[in-house]
Amino acid sequence: MCSPQNISAYPVLKAACGFAPAVEAVLKARPEGIFDSSITYLAESGRDYAGLKRGLLKLSARRELAGARSRLDAVDYFFVSDISHIMELSEIKPGAMVIVAVDSGDLREGVPLDELNRFLAAALKFKKIRIFGAATNHACFSGIVPSAPIIDSFVEKIEEAERKNRFSFEMVSGGNSSLISLIEEKKANPRVNNIRAGEAVFLGSDVLSRKPIAWLEQNTFTVEAEIVECREKESILEGVRTQNAFNEVIDFDKRKTRQGAKTKRAIVSLGKKHFYVNGIKPLERGVFVLGASSDYLIADVSECARDIRCGDTLEFALDYAALMSAMRGAGKFISCMVINR
Numbered sequence: 001m002c003s004p005q006n007i008s009a010y011p012v013l014k015a016a017c018g019f020a021p022a023v024e025a026v027l028k029a030r031p032e033g034i035f036d037s038s039i040t041y042l043a044e045s046g047r048d049y050a051g052l053k054r055g056l057l058k059l060s061a062r063r064e065l066a067g068a069r070s071r072l073d074a075v076d077y078f079f080v081s082d083i084s085h086i087m088e089l090s091e092i093k094p095g096a097m098v099i100v101a102v103d104s105g106d107l108r109e110g111v112p113l114d115e116l117n118r119f120l121a122a123a124l125k126f127k128k129i130r131i132f133g134a135a136t137n138h139a140c141f142s143g144i145v146p147s148a149p150i151i152d153s154f155v156e157k158i159e160e161a162e163r164k165n166r167f168s169f170e171m172v173s174g175g176n177s178s179l180i181s182l183i184e185e186k187k188a189n190p191r192v193n194n195i196r197a198g199e200a201v202f203l204g205s206d207v208l209s210r211k212p213i214a215w216l217e218q219n220t221f222t223v224e225a226e227i228v229e230c231r232e233k234e235s236i237l238e239g240v241r242t243q244n245a246f247n248e249v250i251d252f253d254k255r256k257t258r259q260g261a262k263t264k265r266a267i268v269s270l271g272k273k274h275f276y277v278n279g280i281k282p283l284e285r286g287v288f289v290l291g292a293s294s295d296y297l298i299a300d301v302s303e304c305a306r307d308i309r310c311g312d313t314l315e316f317a318l319d320y321a322a323l324m325s326a327m328r329g330a331g332k333f334i335s336c337m338v339i340n341r
Contacts, residue, residue: 001183001184001215002183002195005183005186005188005190006190006193007174007183007188007192007193007194007195008032008033008193008194008195009031009032009194009195009197010031010032010033010034010035010053010055010173010194010195010196010197011026011029011031011034011035011197011198011201012034012035012036012057012176012196012197012198012201013026013034013035013036013041013045013198014035014036014037014038014041014057014198014324015198015199015202015320015323015324015327016041016202016327017038017041017324017327017328018038018040018041018044018045018327019327022202022221022327023041023045023046026201027045027046027049027052030049031052032052032053033052033053033054033055033076033077034046034052034053034054034055035054035055035056035057035077035196035198036054036055036056036057037056037057037058038058039056039060039064039065039068039071039072039074039075040068040071042054042055042056042071042074042075043071043074043075047074053076053077054074054075054076054077055075055076055077055078055079055099056075056077056078056079057079057196058079059079059080059081059082059085059101059109060078060085062088062092065088065089065092065093066092069092072092072093072096075093075096076097077097077098077099077132077133077171078093078096078097078098078099079098079099079100079101079109079135080098080099080100080101080123081100081101081103081109081110081111083119083122083123085098086098086123086126086129087126089129090126090128090129094128094129095128095129095130096129096130097129097130097131097132098123098129098130098131098132099132099133099134099135099171099173100116100119100120100123100131100133100134100135100169101135101136101137102116102134102135102136102154102157102158103136103137104136104138104150104151104153104154104157105136105138105142105144105146105150106136106137106138106139106140106141106142106144107141107142107144108137108140108141108142110136110137113153113154113157114157116134116157116158116160116161117157117160117161117164117165119161120161120162120165120167121164121165124165124167131167131169132169132170132171133169133170133171133172133173133194134158134169134171134172134173135171135172135173135174135175135194135196136151136154136173136174136175137175137176138150138175138176138178138179139175139176139178139207139208140176145178145208146174146175146178146179146182147182148182148187148188148189151174151175151179151182151188151189151192152189154174154189155172155189155191155192158172158191159191171193171194172191172192172193172194173192173193173194173195173196174188174189174192174194174195175195175196176195176196176197176198176199176207177195177197177198177199177200177201177206177207178207178208179192179195180195180197180200180206180213181206181208183195198320199320200213200216201216202220202221202320202323203218203220203221203318203319203320203323204216204217204218204220205218207320210319219283219317221318221323221326222283222315222316222317222318223270223275223280223315223316223318223322223326224313224314224315224316225268225269225270225297225313225314225316226268226269226311226312226313227266227267227268227269227308227309227310227311227312227313227314228267228268228269228296228310229266229267229310230264230265230266230267230301230308230309230310230312231264231265232262232263232264232265233262233263233265234262235262235263246272246293248291250290250291263300263302264300264301264302264304264308265290265298265299265300265301266287266298266299266300266301266308266314267296267297267298268296268297268298268299268314269295269296270292270296270297271292271293271294271295271296271297272292272293272294273294273295274325274329275322275325275326275329276321276322276324276325277289277292277297277322278321278322279318279319279320279321279322279323279325280316280317280318280319280322281316281317281318281319282299282314282315282316283315283316283317284304284314284315285303285304285305286301286302286303286304286305287299287300287301287304287314288300288301288303299314
Protein backbone atom coordinates (compact mmCIF):
# COMPACT_ATOMS: atom_id res chain seq x y z
CA MET A 1 0.00 0.00 0.00
CA CYS A 2 2.75 2.45 0.94
CA SER A 3 5.47 1.47 -1.54
CA PRO A 4 3.46 2.32 -4.71
CA GLN A 5 3.02 5.82 -3.28
CA ASN A 6 6.76 6.10 -2.49
CA ILE A 7 6.09 6.09 1.24
CA SER A 8 8.38 4.19 3.59
CA ALA A 9 6.59 2.64 6.58
CA TYR A 10 8.71 2.66 9.73
CA PRO A 11 7.27 0.56 12.59
CA VAL A 12 7.20 2.31 15.97
CA LEU A 13 8.36 -0.21 18.55
CA LYS A 14 7.83 1.73 21.78
CA ALA A 15 4.75 -0.32 22.75
CA ALA A 16 6.95 -3.42 22.83
CA CYS A 17 9.13 -1.92 25.59
CA GLY A 18 12.04 -3.96 24.27
CA PHE A 19 10.17 -7.30 24.57
CA ALA A 20 12.28 -9.40 22.21
CA PRO A 21 9.60 -11.72 20.71
CA ALA A 22 7.43 -8.74 19.73
CA VAL A 23 10.35 -6.76 18.32
CA GLU A 24 11.63 -9.74 16.34
CA ALA A 25 8.18 -10.38 14.86
CA VAL A 26 8.16 -6.84 13.47
CA LEU A 27 11.73 -6.96 12.20
CA LYS A 28 11.06 -10.17 10.25
CA ALA A 29 9.08 -8.01 7.82
CA ARG A 30 12.40 -6.32 6.95
CA PRO A 31 11.34 -2.66 7.29
CA GLU A 32 13.66 0.04 6.00
CA GLY A 33 13.78 1.56 9.48
CA ILE A 34 12.21 1.66 12.93
CA PHE A 35 11.40 4.27 15.56
CA ASP A 36 11.33 4.00 19.33
CA SER A 37 11.23 6.41 22.24
CA SER A 38 13.98 4.62 24.19
CA ILE A 39 17.68 4.84 23.37
CA THR A 40 18.26 1.58 25.25
CA TYR A 41 15.64 -0.34 23.28
CA LEU A 42 16.86 1.10 19.97
CA ALA A 43 20.39 -0.02 20.76
CA GLU A 44 19.13 -3.55 21.40
CA SER A 45 16.75 -3.72 18.42
CA GLY A 46 17.83 -4.79 14.97
CA ARG A 47 21.51 -5.29 15.65
CA ASP A 48 21.49 -8.29 13.32
CA TYR A 49 19.69 -6.46 10.50
CA ALA A 50 22.21 -4.75 8.25
CA GLY A 51 21.15 -1.39 6.90
CA LEU A 52 18.23 -0.94 9.30
CA LYS A 53 17.76 2.74 10.19
CA ARG A 54 16.85 3.54 13.79
CA GLY A 55 15.22 6.76 14.92
CA LEU A 56 14.62 8.20 18.38
CA LEU A 57 11.08 9.60 18.52
CA LYS A 58 11.25 11.22 21.93
CA LEU A 59 12.80 14.63 22.44
CA SER A 60 15.73 13.86 24.73
CA ALA A 61 16.95 15.86 27.68
CA ARG A 62 20.65 16.62 27.82
CA ARG A 63 21.08 14.43 30.89
CA GLU A 64 19.41 11.53 29.08
CA LEU A 65 21.69 11.87 26.06
CA ALA A 66 24.82 12.23 28.19
CA GLY A 67 23.89 9.17 30.24
CA ALA A 68 23.41 7.07 27.11
CA ARG A 69 26.52 8.28 25.28
CA SER A 70 27.83 4.75 24.72
CA ARG A 71 24.61 3.73 22.94
CA LEU A 72 24.10 6.79 20.74
CA ASP A 73 25.91 5.21 17.80
CA ALA A 74 22.88 2.91 17.46
CA VAL A 75 20.65 5.91 16.72
CA ASP A 76 20.53 7.24 13.15
CA TYR A 77 17.85 9.93 13.57
CA PHE A 78 17.04 12.22 16.50
CA PHE A 79 13.82 14.22 16.79
CA VAL A 80 14.34 17.89 17.71
CA SER A 81 12.04 20.86 18.21
CA ASP A 82 14.27 23.40 19.93
CA ILE A 83 17.61 24.92 19.02
CA SER A 84 18.95 23.74 22.39
CA HIS A 85 18.39 20.13 21.22
CA ILE A 86 20.61 20.79 18.21
CA MET A 87 23.27 22.49 20.34
CA GLU A 88 23.38 19.49 22.68
CA LEU A 89 23.59 16.96 19.86
CA SER A 90 26.38 18.99 18.24
CA GLU A 91 28.41 18.54 21.41
CA ILE A 92 27.41 15.02 22.41
CA LYS A 93 27.08 13.36 18.98
CA PRO A 94 28.69 15.36 16.16
CA GLY A 95 27.42 14.20 12.77
CA ALA A 96 23.98 13.29 14.11
CA MET A 97 21.07 13.39 11.67
CA VAL A 98 18.00 15.16 13.01
CA ILE A 99 14.31 15.20 12.15
CA VAL A 100 12.51 18.42 12.97
CA ALA A 101 9.26 17.77 14.85
CA VAL A 102 6.59 20.10 13.45
CA ASP A 103 3.30 20.81 15.24
CA SER A 104 0.50 21.00 12.69
CA GLY A 105 -2.41 20.40 15.03
CA ASP A 106 -1.70 17.83 17.74
CA LEU A 107 -0.65 20.62 20.14
CA ARG A 108 2.04 18.47 21.66
CA GLU A 109 5.74 18.77 20.83
CA GLY A 110 6.90 20.41 17.62
CA VAL A 111 7.84 23.68 15.96
CA PRO A 112 4.67 25.65 15.09
CA LEU A 113 4.11 25.93 11.34
CA ASP A 114 4.55 29.70 11.29
CA GLU A 115 7.92 29.40 13.06
CA LEU A 116 9.37 26.67 10.84
CA ASN A 117 11.16 29.01 8.43
CA ARG A 118 13.02 30.81 11.24
CA PHE A 119 13.77 27.56 13.02
CA LEU A 120 15.27 25.97 9.92
CA ALA A 121 17.40 29.06 9.24
CA ALA A 122 18.81 28.88 12.77
CA ALA A 123 19.30 25.10 12.67
CA LEU A 124 21.27 25.21 9.43
CA LYS A 125 23.94 27.32 11.13
CA PHE A 126 25.04 24.27 13.11
CA LYS A 127 27.56 22.49 10.91
CA LYS A 128 28.17 19.49 13.17
CA ILE A 129 24.71 18.06 12.66
CA ARG A 130 22.71 17.22 9.55
CA ILE A 131 19.07 18.25 9.11
CA PHE A 132 17.57 15.13 7.56
CA GLY A 133 13.81 15.41 7.79
CA ALA A 134 10.65 17.00 9.08
CA ALA A 135 7.81 15.14 10.77
CA THR A 136 4.36 15.92 12.07
CA ASN A 137 1.92 14.02 14.23
CA HIS A 138 -1.82 13.83 14.88
CA ALA A 139 -4.34 12.01 17.07
CA CYS A 140 -1.83 11.36 19.87
CA PHE A 141 -2.80 14.16 22.24
CA SER A 142 -5.43 16.51 20.86
CA GLY A 143 -7.23 13.93 18.72
CA ILE A 144 -7.17 16.10 15.59
CA VAL A 145 -7.73 13.97 12.48
CA PRO A 146 -4.98 14.33 9.84
CA SER A 147 -7.25 15.33 6.95
CA ALA A 148 -5.88 15.96 3.46
CA PRO A 149 -6.11 19.78 3.89
CA ILE A 150 -4.19 19.61 7.19
CA ILE A 151 -1.40 17.52 5.67
CA ASP A 152 -1.34 19.78 2.61
CA SER A 153 -0.87 22.81 4.87
CA PHE A 154 1.98 21.02 6.65
CA VAL A 155 3.68 20.29 3.32
CA GLU A 156 3.09 23.84 2.11
CA LYS A 157 4.94 25.25 5.13
CA ILE A 158 7.70 22.66 4.71
CA GLU A 159 8.26 23.68 1.11
CA GLU A 160 8.08 27.39 1.93
CA ALA A 161 10.84 26.95 4.52
CA GLU A 162 12.88 24.94 2.01
CA ARG A 163 12.62 27.65 -0.66
CA LYS A 164 13.57 30.45 1.71
CA ASN A 165 16.55 28.54 3.04
CA ARG A 166 17.62 26.86 -0.23
CA PHE A 167 17.35 23.50 1.43
CA SER A 168 15.52 20.20 0.90
CA PHE A 169 14.29 17.75 3.54
CA GLU A 170 15.08 14.15 2.58
CA MET A 171 12.36 12.71 4.80
CA VAL A 172 8.90 14.22 5.17
CA SER A 173 7.08 12.05 7.70
CA GLY A 174 3.36 12.72 7.56
CA GLY A 175 2.36 11.11 10.83
CA ASN A 176 1.58 7.97 12.75
CA SER A 177 -0.97 5.18 12.26
CA SER A 178 -3.71 7.82 12.02
CA LEU A 179 -2.45 8.60 8.50
CA ILE A 180 -3.21 5.11 7.17
CA SER A 181 -6.76 5.86 6.03
CA LEU A 182 -5.50 8.81 3.98
CA ILE A 183 -2.88 6.58 2.36
CA GLU A 184 -5.48 3.86 1.69
CA GLU A 185 -7.62 6.44 -0.11
CA LYS A 186 -4.54 7.65 -2.03
CA LYS A 187 -5.12 11.17 -0.74
CA ALA A 188 -1.80 11.66 1.03
CA ASN A 189 0.23 14.60 -0.25
CA PRO A 190 2.84 13.25 -2.70
CA ARG A 191 5.61 15.01 -0.78
CA VAL A 192 4.98 12.76 2.24
CA ASN A 193 7.46 9.89 1.96
CA ASN A 194 7.31 8.33 5.42
CA ILE A 195 4.79 7.10 7.98
CA ARG A 196 5.50 5.98 11.55
CA ALA A 197 3.11 3.16 12.47
CA GLY A 198 2.87 1.62 15.92
CA GLU A 199 -0.67 0.81 17.03
CA ALA A 200 -1.71 -0.40 13.58
CA VAL A 201 1.32 -2.70 13.38
CA PHE A 202 0.81 -4.28 16.80
CA LEU A 203 -2.98 -4.31 17.11
CA GLY A 204 -4.25 -4.08 13.53
CA SER A 205 -6.72 -1.33 14.37
CA ASP A 206 -7.55 2.09 12.94
CA VAL A 207 -6.49 4.57 15.62
CA LEU A 208 -9.18 7.06 14.56
CA SER A 209 -12.16 4.71 14.83
CA ARG A 210 -10.65 1.75 16.75
CA LYS A 211 -12.12 -0.48 14.06
CA PRO A 212 -10.16 -3.42 12.60
CA ILE A 213 -8.03 -2.76 9.53
CA ALA A 214 -9.12 -5.51 7.13
CA TRP A 215 -5.67 -6.36 5.79
CA LEU A 216 -4.02 -6.53 9.24
CA GLU A 217 -4.25 -9.03 12.10
CA GLN A 218 -6.20 -8.31 15.29
CA ASN A 219 -6.01 -10.04 18.69
CA THR A 220 -2.27 -10.34 18.15
CA PHE A 221 -1.67 -10.00 21.88
CA THR A 222 -3.79 -11.12 24.78
CA VAL A 223 -3.27 -11.30 28.51
CA GLU A 224 -4.23 -14.41 30.46
CA ALA A 225 -4.57 -14.16 34.23
CA GLU A 226 -5.55 -16.63 36.95
CA ILE A 227 -8.69 -16.43 39.06
CA VAL A 228 -7.69 -16.56 42.74
CA GLU A 229 -11.24 -16.52 44.12
CA CYS A 230 -14.64 -17.25 42.57
CA ARG A 231 -17.89 -17.34 44.54
CA GLU A 232 -21.35 -15.83 44.72
CA LYS A 233 -21.55 -12.49 46.49
CA GLU A 234 -24.04 -9.73 47.02
CA SER A 235 -24.37 -7.51 43.96
CA ILE A 236 -24.36 -4.39 46.09
CA LEU A 237 -24.68 -3.80 49.82
CA GLU A 238 -26.63 -1.20 51.71
CA GLY A 239 -24.78 1.70 53.27
CA VAL A 240 -23.14 4.98 52.42
CA ARG A 241 -20.79 4.65 49.46
CA THR A 242 -17.83 6.85 48.71
CA GLN A 243 -14.83 6.80 46.39
CA ASN A 244 -12.56 3.78 46.37
CA ALA A 245 -8.77 3.80 46.75
CA PHE A 246 -8.37 5.20 43.23
CA ASN A 247 -10.89 8.06 43.58
CA GLU A 248 -13.48 6.10 41.59
CA VAL A 249 -17.15 5.46 42.25
CA ILE A 250 -17.99 2.04 40.80
CA ASP A 251 -21.19 2.10 38.76
CA PHE A 252 -22.94 -1.09 39.84
CA ASP A 253 -26.10 0.05 38.06
CA LYS A 254 -24.56 -0.70 34.66
CA ARG A 255 -25.00 -4.42 35.46
CA LYS A 256 -28.63 -3.82 36.51
CA THR A 257 -27.91 -5.11 39.98
CA ARG A 258 -30.58 -5.06 42.63
CA GLN A 259 -30.46 -5.10 46.40
CA GLY A 260 -30.28 -8.66 47.74
CA ALA A 261 -29.38 -10.25 44.38
CA LYS A 262 -26.21 -12.32 44.16
CA THR A 263 -23.69 -12.56 41.35
CA LYS A 264 -20.86 -14.95 40.66
CA ARG A 265 -17.77 -12.84 41.11
CA ALA A 266 -14.25 -13.74 39.95
CA ILE A 267 -11.24 -12.13 41.61
CA VAL A 268 -8.45 -12.11 39.02
CA SER A 269 -4.77 -11.83 39.90
CA LEU A 270 -4.19 -8.76 37.77
CA GLY A 271 -4.40 -5.29 39.29
CA LYS A 272 -3.65 -1.68 38.60
CA LYS A 273 -0.12 -1.93 39.95
CA HIS A 274 0.58 -4.49 37.22
CA PHE A 275 -1.43 -3.21 34.35
CA TYR A 276 -3.59 -0.53 32.71
CA VAL A 277 -6.79 -2.44 33.37
CA ASN A 278 -9.06 0.16 31.75
CA GLY A 279 -7.65 -0.88 28.40
CA ILE A 280 -8.58 -4.55 28.41
CA LYS A 281 -11.66 -6.39 27.17
CA PRO A 282 -12.72 -9.95 28.08
CA LEU A 283 -12.55 -12.36 25.16
CA GLU A 284 -15.08 -14.75 26.67
CA ARG A 285 -18.81 -14.10 26.32
CA GLY A 286 -20.54 -13.55 29.64
CA VAL A 287 -17.55 -12.02 31.43
CA PHE A 288 -18.01 -8.42 32.58
CA VAL A 289 -15.26 -6.37 34.20
CA LEU A 290 -16.62 -4.43 37.19
CA GLY A 291 -13.40 -2.68 38.13
CA ALA A 292 -10.02 -3.20 39.71
CA SER A 293 -7.95 -2.49 42.79
CA SER A 294 -4.17 -2.39 43.10
CA ASP A 295 -3.81 -6.20 43.14
CA TYR A 296 -7.01 -7.57 41.62
CA LEU A 297 -9.43 -7.25 38.74
CA ILE A 298 -13.05 -7.97 39.69
CA ALA A 299 -15.30 -9.59 37.09
CA ASP A 300 -18.94 -10.68 37.06
CA VAL A 301 -19.01 -14.16 35.49
CA SER A 302 -22.65 -15.00 36.30
CA GLU A 303 -23.59 -15.23 32.61
CA CYS A 304 -20.53 -17.19 31.49
CA ALA A 305 -21.33 -20.50 29.75
CA ARG A 306 -18.65 -22.50 31.54
CA ASP A 307 -18.53 -23.18 35.25
CA ILE A 308 -15.71 -20.86 36.21
CA ARG A 309 -13.84 -21.79 39.37
CA CYS A 310 -10.86 -20.68 41.43
CA GLY A 311 -7.68 -21.60 39.56
CA ASP A 312 -9.20 -21.11 36.11
CA THR A 313 -7.95 -18.34 33.86
CA LEU A 314 -9.55 -15.51 31.93
CA GLU A 315 -8.21 -14.03 28.72
CA PHE A 316 -8.36 -10.38 27.68
CA ALA A 317 -7.71 -8.36 24.53
CA LEU A 318 -5.67 -5.17 24.89
CA ASP A 319 -5.79 -1.63 23.58
CA TYR A 320 -2.59 0.33 22.92
CA ALA A 321 -2.18 1.66 26.47
CA ALA A 322 -2.80 -1.77 27.97
CA LEU A 323 -0.33 -3.32 25.53
CA MET A 324 2.43 -0.98 26.68
CA SER A 325 1.74 -1.74 30.32
CA ALA A 326 1.72 -5.47 29.57
CA MET A 327 5.05 -5.22 27.81
CA ARG A 328 6.60 -3.38 30.74
CA GLY A 329 5.77 -6.43 32.83
CA ALA A 330 6.76 -9.00 30.21
CA GLY A 331 9.29 -11.43 31.63
CA LYS A 332 8.54 -10.37 35.23
CA PHE A 333 6.58 -12.39 37.76
CA ILE A 334 3.19 -10.72 37.94
CA SER A 335 0.92 -13.79 37.73
CA CYS A 336 -0.11 -13.04 34.17
CA MET A 337 1.26 -13.94 30.78
CA VAL A 338 1.43 -11.98 27.54
CA ILE A 339 0.55 -14.30 24.68
CA ASN A 340 2.03 -13.45 21.29
CA ARG A 341 -0.24 -15.02 18.68
